[in-house]
Amino acid sequence: MKILPSQTEELKDKVQKLKKEKNAVVLAHYYQEPAIKQVADFVGDSLELSKKAAQTSAGIIVFAGVHFMAETAKILNPERKVLLPDLNAGCSLADSCEPKSFKSFLEDHPDHVVVTYINCSAEIKTMSDIVCTSSNAVRIINSIPNNKKIIFAPDKNLGDYLIKKTGRGMLLWDGSCMVHEAFSIDKLLELHKKYPSARIIAHPESERHILRAASFIGSTSGLIQHLAESEWDTFIVATEAGILYDMQKYFPDKTIIPAPAKENNSCACSECAHMKLNSLEKLYACLKDETPEIILEEELIKKAALPINKMLELSN
Ligand code: 13P
Ligand code: SF4
Numbered sequence: 001m002k003i004l005p006s007q008t009e010e011l012k013d014k015v016q017k018l019k020k021e022k023n024a025v026v027l028a029h030y031y032q033e034p035a036i037k038q039v040a041d042f043v044g045d046s047l048e049l050s051k052k053a054a055q056t057s058a059g060i061i062v063f064a065g066v067h068f069m070a071e072t073a074k075i076l077n078p079e080r081k082v083l084l085p086d087l088n089a090g091c092s093l094a095d096s097c098e099p100k101s102f103k104s105f106l107e108d109h110p111d112h113v114v115v116t117y118i119n120c121s122a123e124i125k126t127m128s129d130i131v132c133t134s135s136n137a138v139r140i141i142n143s144i145p146n147n148k149k150i151i152f153a154p155d156k157n158l159g160d161y162l163i164k165k166t167g168r169g170m171l172l173w174d175g176s177c178m179v180h181e182a183f184s185i186d187k188l189l190e191l192h193k194k195y196p197s198a199r200i201i202a203h204p205e206s207e208r209h210i211l212r213a214a215s216f217i218g219s220t221s222g223l224i225q226h227l228a229e230s231e232w233d234t235f236i237v238a239t240e241a242g243i244l245y246d247m248q249k250y251f252p253d254k255t256i257i258p259a260p261a262k263e264n265n266s267c268a269c270s271e272c273a274h275m276k277l278n279s280l281e282k283l284y285a286c287l288k289d290e291t292p293e294i295i296l297e298e299e300l301i302k303k304a305a306l307p308i309n310k311m312l313e314l315s316n
Pocket of ligand 2: 066090091092093094119177178179180205240272273274275
């Protein structure tokens with residue numbers, strides 16, 4: 001059911017009121033719908049949101065993002081209530097790394113430092129030596145002594161990019177994000193011909209041929225920062241379409257064009273169906289009823305916190 005603009009404004013006011021009453025903080029990822037980002041206390045990329053989650057003194061954290069992000073916030077705040085507006089908001093990349101198979105993969109390849117991208121479950125994080133996000137991955141890989149062998153999981157596209165960027169050989173898990181694999185290189189090059197002065201910029205979860213066509217590669221915040229620093233004024237953006245709202249908001253004079261998706265994709269641009277499960281209505285309901293809540297076992301929290309904290313120490 002579509003809600004009217006006046007109802008949206010009313011809901012936003014109710015959320016703001018509840019946040020104060022309950023000493024709650026709303027953290028939102030760039031891929032969330034605009035109405036959610038408008039009521040959020042902080043909007044950012046995975047690393048920035050993890051840092052905010054680690055620093056908050058709020059009693060309740062509402063995580064407007066996907067499950068692994070809310071889980072990370074819970075791991076960093078075991079004593080606080082962490083809510084996710086829709087508990088089914090998962091991640092195709094996290095799902096591509098199933099704990100049992102990953103465990104036997106590690107047993108088959110001992111003596112490796114295990115680096116896991118934050119887009120994975122808490123259970124996978126317990127098998128990891130250090131976590132990284134797309135904005136600190138190069139720094140994390142470079143911090144590993146040269147004589148150590150490395151396993152990188154779960155994103156093979158980000159892994160492939162990191163091998164080129166750091167010159168380190170790494171054993172890659174065969175996982176990927178369905179949203180970033182939906183871009184069509186043929187359509188992208190076709191679009192570029194129409195806008196020859198546009199710069200193509202991409203998230204490193206995109207496939208190799210898309211990254212090869214890009215003049216800049218970065219995390220969601222990195223892409224926004226690039227727009228601030230670049231003197232160019234037209235950009236074709238290869239990442240989830242939700243970020244276009246923020247880019248247009250910060251840089252109203254720049255022309256921002258979404259990279260085209262393949263024919264069989266449900267969206268002409270690229271939307272993450274998991275991220276879009278959250279809505280302003282669900283956010284309001286979860287804050288009001290304080291559910292659904294992320295619940296994790298104490299032992300799991302303790303083990304998964306180690307590689308996350310290691311990452312945060314290296315990212316300060
Ligand atoms: P960022 O850390 O760049 O925000 O990426 C999160 C994500 O899920 C990308 O698909
Ligand atoms: Fe996961 Fe891809 Fe969605 Fe990011 S865009 S949350 S990696 S499915």
